[in-house]
Amino acid sequence: MKxxxxxxxxxxxxxxxxxxxxxxxVSQTIRNMLTSPGGFAEAEHGEVTFPxxxxxxxxxxxxxxxxxxxxxxxKETEFHIExxxxxxxxxxxxxLHT
Amino acid sequence: MxxxxxxxxxxxxxxxxxxxxxxxxxxxxxxxxHAIHEIYNHNASGLSFEExxxxxxxxxxxKFGEKLYSGLVTTMTAHLKEISKSIEAAQGGLFLExxxxxxxxxxxALQMIRDILMYMDRTYIPxxxxxxxxxxxxxxxxxxxxxxxxxxxxxLSMLLELIHRERTGEVxxxxxxxxxxKMLMDIGSSVYxxxxxxxxxxxxxxxxxxxxxxxxxxxxxxxxxxxxxxRLNEEIERVTHFLDVKSEVNITxxxxxxxxxxxxxxxxxxxxxxxxxxxxxxxxxxxxxxYNLFRRVPNGLSITRDVMTSHLREIGKQLVTxxxxxxxxxxxxxxxxxxxxxxxxxxxxxxxxxxxxQNALNSSFEYLT
Numbered sequence: 186m187k188x189x190x191x192x193x194x195x196x197x198x199x200x201x202x203x204x205x206x207x208x209x210x211v212s213q214t215i216r217n218m219l220t221s222p223g224g225f226a227e228a229e230h231g232e233v234t235f236p237x238x239x240x241x242x243x244x245x246x247x248x249x250x251x252x253x254x255x256x257x258x259x260k261e262t263e264f265h266i267e268x269x270x271x272x273x274x275x276x277x278x279x280x281l282h283t
Numbered sequence: 284m285x286x287x288x289x290x291x292x293x294x295x296x297x298x299x300x301x302x303x304x305x306x307x308x309x310x311x312x313x314x315x316x317h318a319i320h321e322i323y324n325h326n327a328s329g330l331s332f333e334e335x336x337x338x339x340x341x342x343x344x345x346k347f348g349e350k351l352y353s354g355l356v357t358t359m360t361a362h363l364k365e366i367s368k369s370i371e372a373a374q375g376g377l378f379l380e381x382x383x384x385x386x387x388x389x390x391x392a393l394q395m396i397r398d399i400l401m402y403m404d405r406t407y408i409p410x411x412x413x414x415x416x417x418x419x420x421x422x423x424x425x426x427x428x429x430x431x432x433x434x435x436x437x438x439l440s441m442l443l444e445l446i447h448r449e450r451t452g453e454v455x456x457x458x459x460x461x462x463x464x465k466m467l468m469d470i471g472s473s474v475y476x477x478x479x480x481x482x483x484x485x486x487x488x489x490x491x492x493x494x495x496x497x498x499x500x501x502x503x504x505x506x507x508x509x510x511x512x513x514r515l516n517e518e519i520e521r522v523t524h525f526l527d528v529k530s531e532v533n534i535t536x537x538x539x540x541x542x543x544x545x546x547x548x549x550x551x552x553x554x555x556x557x558x559x560x561x562x563x564x565x566x567x568x569x570x571x572x573x574y575n576l577f578r579r580v581p582n583g584l585s586i587t588r589d590v591m592t593s594h595l596r597e598i599g600k601q602l603v604t605x606x607x608x609x610x611x612x613x614x615x616x617x618x619x620x621x622x623x624x625x626x627x628x629x630x631x632x633x634x635x636x637x638x639x640x641q642n643a644l645n646s647s648f649e650y651l652t
Contacts, residue, residue: 214401218332221398222391223322225332233333280340282405 192219193232194247196240201232208250213282238280242273246281253283308347311338312354318399319355322392323362335399348407355400359420363389363427371433379441382434383462386424393420425470429478438463442479443486449521450490461525468527480530484537487518491541499546503556505569511542512572535579544580551590558587559594562629570633588643591626595644598622599651623648 192209194202210216218227227233235243245266252264266274318335321327342351366385373381397404397416404416414422428434442463445455467475491514498507515538522531543550550573551558561569577583602622606615623644630640 214336217398217401218336221332221395223327223395225327225330225395227332229328234331235333237337280337280402282401 191231194243195232195234196238196243197236198240200240200243202243202247204247204250208247208254211250211253211283212246215281238277239273242270242277245270245274246277246283249278249283308342308345308350311342311347312350314338315342315351315399316354316358319358319362319392319396322395323388325388327395332399336401339400340402343403343407348403348411351400351403352407352411352413355396355416356419356423359396359423360427363423367428367431367434370428371431378437379459379463382428382438383459383466385428386462386466389420389424393417396420421470425474429467429470429474435478439478439482443483446483446521447486447490450517457524464525464527472527475527480527480533483530484533487534488537488541491538492545495542495546498542499549504550504553504558504573505556505561505566507546507550508569508572508576511538511576514538514542515576539576539579543576543583547577547580547583547586551586558590562591562594562626565625565629567629567633570629574634574637584637584639588640591640592643592647595622595626595647596650599647603651619648619651 190206191203192206192215194204194209194215196202206219210219215233218225218233221228238246249264252262255262315335315338318330321330339351342348366389370378370381370385393416397420400416407413408415413419429438442460445460449455464475464479467479494514495511498510502510515535518534518538519531522528522534526534558573560566561573573587574584577587599619602615602618605618606612609615626644627641630636630644634640
């Protein structure tokens with residue numbers, strides 16, 4: 186993956202996930218973050234820190250991004266969510282507008 | 284061995300703070316307020332979008348949306364008042380440039396603010412039926428800058444003056460005009476109409492009233508029509524370059540009324556140069572121009588048709604009395620046919636083959652025979 190097409194998402198614990206920009210922009214919030222005029226720090230450095238999202242949840246979210254892109258292209262598969270993650274996942278999804 | 288133990292549902296404690304303490308809200312708000320200041324001062328690169336977004340998100344989530352919204356209104360209004368002062372302070376020609384620059388700054392800031400307050404836009408605002416952030420920003424700009432007493436009249440007079448200068452032949456900065464006019468259109472079409480278009484049309488009417496008076500005193504019909512056509516095309520071109528496309532029909536109506544409709548009779552009946560003379564002298568170009576201009580005004584063509592009809596009857600009467608003197612039927616018929624041909628051509632080439640004129644021509648000749 187070319188560096189310019191990726192973005193780094195960092196969880197509360199400091200775990201880093203490098204994913205495609207296209208995947209990250211499934212989240213409206215991240216999309217706005219990266220495309221907002223005026224050069225906020227995130228767009229400049231290509232990395233976003235989420236101090237209130239844990240690594241487990243963030244990992245699941247990244248998986249969701251990729252699943253969502255696949256779904257958009259027509260391949261329908263089930264997105265499996267472990268029940269104990271549900272609540273935090275919903276909160277994070279609400280936050281990220283996904 | 285039993286199957287895997289049933290997974291115990293483990294609801295973990297909320298990681299988010301569930302503090303409903305107003306001091307907490309105060310703290311978050313001051314962070315956001317500071318950010319808005321920095322945005323307006325072009326200092327946004329040090330800010331973290333995520334942090335601001337999260338703060339706004341938490342405020343709304345914990346039911347402090349009202350505080351956030353009213354804080355936004357207050358802060359933005361204060362900034363706009365300051366911006367207003369700096370625009371007022373600009374000298375002469377720089378006024379429009381300064382206004383334009385500040386408008387661009389405001390738009391950029393507004394977009395950034397809307398992005399960080401996106402959660403409020405999505406949830407709090409639809410619930411309370413308040414104005415969304417972007418629209419709010421435009422309204423505040425309108426109320427505090429455009430409608431500020433010192434700016435409103437100065438803006439209008441500068442715009443009108445520049446248009447006047449262009450009409451008298453000067454070159455003006457069309458790009459700047461286009462941006463300013465577009466700003467008025469973005470704020471609201473009623474602002475464009477009330478603050479600009481209405482006075483623009485009034486001033487234009489006055490201008491063309493005076494100009495047509497001047498021309499009609501010194502020009503013959505052909506020249507006058509040439510000038511009128513030039514002005515009309517000029518106005519249309521001006522609209523395409525920097526006015527709202529909807530204004531085209533309004534301004535052309537003004538020109539048509541002042542330059543053409545008001546002087547129509549005088550133009551048609553002008554001695555030695557009027558419509559009849561154009562027919563006699565085969566002035567195809569002038570006739571075509573007259574047709575194209577007169578068709579734009581009410582009754583323009585019907586009056587033209589009537590004059591043509593009575594002229595043809597005159598010719599007819601002439602021919603008939605001449606024929607009686609000549610006593611040569613062939614000659615009479617020949618000349619009749621020649622006249623018919625001539626007018627057929629005129630209608631064909633200059634009058635766009637207009638059926639109503641064709642009919643008038645035919646009925647005139649039937650009247651003769």
